[in-house]
Amino acid sequence: MWQIQNPNTPTGQLILWMIVLGAFIMIMGLVPLLHALPPRGRRAIIVIITFITGLFFAIEFFLPINKEQKNFLTDAIQPAQQAVQVITALALALGTYGLVRLHLRNVVQQRAQWGYSLVLLISFVMMATFSITNTLSEQGLVEKTPLLEQGFKLLFDYTLVQLDAAMFSLIAFYIFSAAYRAFRIRSVEAGILMFTAIVVMIGVVPLGATISPYLPGVANWILTSLNAPVQRAIEFGVGIGGLAMAIRLWLSLERGVT
Amino acid sequence: MQTRGPSIWERMLSIDRRILYLLLFANIVLFLLLPIRMRAAVSPPVQKFYDEIEKLQPGDLVMISSNWSASTLAENQPQLEAVIRHLMRKKAKFTLISVEAQSRDISYRLASRLTPEGGYEYGRDWAHFGFVTNLIVSIKGMVNNLPDTIKKDVRGTPVSELPLLKGITSLRQYKMIIDVTPSATVPFWISYAPKETKILYCPTSVMAAEAYTFLDSGQIKGMITGAKGAQEYEQLLGIVGLGTRFVNAISFSHVLIILFIFLGNLALFMNRRQMRQEG
Numbered sequence: 001m002w003q004i005q006n007p008n009t010p011t012g013q014l015i016l017w018m019i020v021l022g023a024f025i026m027i028m029g030l031v032p033l034l035h036a037l038p039p040r041g042r043r044a045i046i047v048i049i050t051f052i053t054g055l056f057f058a059i060e061f062f063l064p065i066n067k068e069q070k071n072f073l074t075d076a077i078q079p080a081q082q083a084v085q086v087i088t089a090l091a092l093a094l095g096t097y098g099l100v101r102l103h104l105r106n107v108v109q110q111r112a113q114w115g116y117s118l119v120l121l122i123s124f125v126m127m128a129t130f131s132i133t134n135t136l137s138e139q140g141l142v143e144k145t146p147l148l149e150q151g152f153k154l155l156f157d158y159t160l161v162q163l164d165a166a167m168f169s170l171i172a173f174y175i176f177s178a179a180y181r182a183f184r185i186r187s188v189e190a191g192i193l194m195f196t197a198i199v200v201m202i203g204v205v206p207l208g209a210t211i212s213p214y215l216p217g218v219a220n221w222i223l224t225s226l227n228a229p230v231q232r233a234i235e236f237g238v239g240i241g242g243l244a245m246a247i248r249l250w251l252s253l254e255r256g257v258t
Numbered sequence: 259m260q261t262r263g264p265s266i267w268e269r270m271l272s273i274d275r276r277i278l279y280l281l282l283f284a285n286i287v288l289f290l291l292l293p294i295r296m297r298a299a300v301s302p303p304v305q306k307f308y309d310e311i312e313k314l315q316p317g318d319l320v321m322i323s324s325n326w327s328a329s330t331l332a333e334n335q336p337q338l339e340a341v342i343r344h345l346m347r348k349k350a351k352f353t354l355i356s357v358e359a360q361s362r363d364i365s366y367r368l369a370s371r372l373t374p375e376g377g378y379e380y381g382r383d384w385a386h387f388g389f390v391t392n393l394i395v396s397i398k399g400m401v402n403n404l405p406d407t408i409k410k411d412v413r414g415t416p417v418s419e420l421p422l423l424k425g426i427t428s429l430r431q432y433k434m435i436i437d438v439t440p441s442a443t444v445p446f447w448i449s450y451a452p453k454e455t456k457i458l459y460c461p462t463s464v465m466a467a468e469a470y471t472f473l474d475s476g477q478i479k480g481m482i483t484g485a486k487g488a489q490e491y492e493q494l495l496g497i498v499g500l501g502t503r504f505v506n507a508i509s510f511s512h513v514l515i516i517l518f519i520f521l522g523n524l525a526l527f528m529n530r531r532q533m534r535q536e537g
Contacts, residue, residue, distance in 0.1 A: 135412075140413070168329035180519065183519045201512045205505065206489065206505055207512070209298060213299070217299075224302075224474070228470035231467060232471045
């Protein structure tokens with residue numbers, strides 16, 4: 001692949017910055033150009049790009065490899081990986097811009113429930129500031145002050161992580177309530193299902209071994225001899241469905257893709 | 259005419275869900291606090307997992323794919339802690355990678371906290387490759403050229419300059435891959451990782467049922483299922499970790515759920531019988 005010779009020299013740095021600037025200007029120019037195109041022209045561009053990128057990965061995967069475990073496309077995987085990172089970063093920037101714009105407008109125009117938007121904006125700015133500064137401090141680019149360390153710990157460890165864990169743990173309460181109300185034995189099949197569920201639920205936890213030394217073995221037999229073949233059958237079906245869907249997406253036949 | 263009030267069975271069928279929530283909450287808190295220790299029967303997938311790590315030699319390199327966020331912390335954190343402790347006991351070196359943005363910070367901070375216990379030093383014995391956006395492309399890239407794909411670790415050091423990765427150019431040079439995840443990422447590792455590299459799996463309990471097919475085929479060499487699997491693993495290691503602390507609450511929550519399913523069915527049956535008798 002083409003690489004800059006001596007990127008750490010002043011000339012190399014200058015070339016690098018010029019390439020970055022050139023790419024930025026090109027992309028900024030491409031966006032209004034794409035907007036100006038009629039829908040049919042825009043669709044054609046998206047279809048062609050989707051097809052070529054899909055074809056690249058398919059050919060790279062299926063072509064035979066040499067002694068070095070490579071084919072002629074294998075070395076292009078790294079640039080492809082970097083391109084994916086850049087596209088994701090751009091998508092993230094676009095999403096952030098949209099989110100901030102929407103909530104900023106809510107606050108400025110004092111729309112309904114604008115207080116929530118204000119909370120979101122304050123949280124967003126604080127988290128982003130501390131998170132970015134913390135990452136820079138990990139890389140030794142800024143000093144790790146006690147304020148930064150404690151601030152990040154408060155926001156990340158003691159707030160975000162705890163809120164996220166608490167949100168997910170609520171599922172246990174819904175499962176409990178739903179199991180009580182909905183798990184009714186109205187047929188023989190439902191009875192078999194319930195019996196199997198009870199054996200597995202008790203057999204897989206230490207309480208099962210305390211009740212009977214045979215329970216964990218029975219639970220494991222259900223999981224490996226009954227569950228696994230059924231899962232395999234389901235996965236075959238899902239795999240075939242996934243392949244069909246992938247082909248439809250690759251060929252832009254899926255509605256809503258473009 | 260005097261109307262009959264709701265029977266006990268009718269009242270049971272229309273129980274306020276907040277009472278159920280309160281019962282479950284009290285059950286969890288009680289069994290988290292009670293110092294009961296029950297020995298688990300170690301399940302075959304956990305035993306296989308343990309045996310595979312036991313086979314590692316000092317200095318062997320292991321890739322840990324940590325893709326969980328705080329939402330599944332109760333299941334994935336005990337697993338990752340137990341695995342890192344075991345790797346340190348075997349003096350195996352490891353690198354972490356995350357395909358989940360939040361996991362990059364969680365796993366890095368967790369490993370930074372645990373590694374001093376084993377005398378591990380960052381860069382020499384372990385490293386974190388940070389967050390990657392696309393797992394498939396990253397795996398393929400790491401197989402082909404690892405330093406070019408990852409470029410820098412979380413501390414901004416080029417990975418080729420890390421003493422840990424001296425002479426390492428491909429994922430093929432890793433002995434093992436351990437996927438700690440609540441998502442369906444393990445098929446990607448199975449499909450694209452080198453065939454000679456063993457894959458071990460730490461899913462959440464809800465994801466484990468799907469993985470038994472891969473265990474059967476030998477594509478996964480071992481599995482730790484959720485927090486209860488972590489408890490079995492801690493038992494094998496002879497340590498008391500988060501899995502051991504959580505498992506009583508899990509065990510007795512299962513009992514409570516089963517008890518209330520039974521009560522719900524009993525109430526339905528008795529209520530129908532009563533209605534039939536009353537015509």
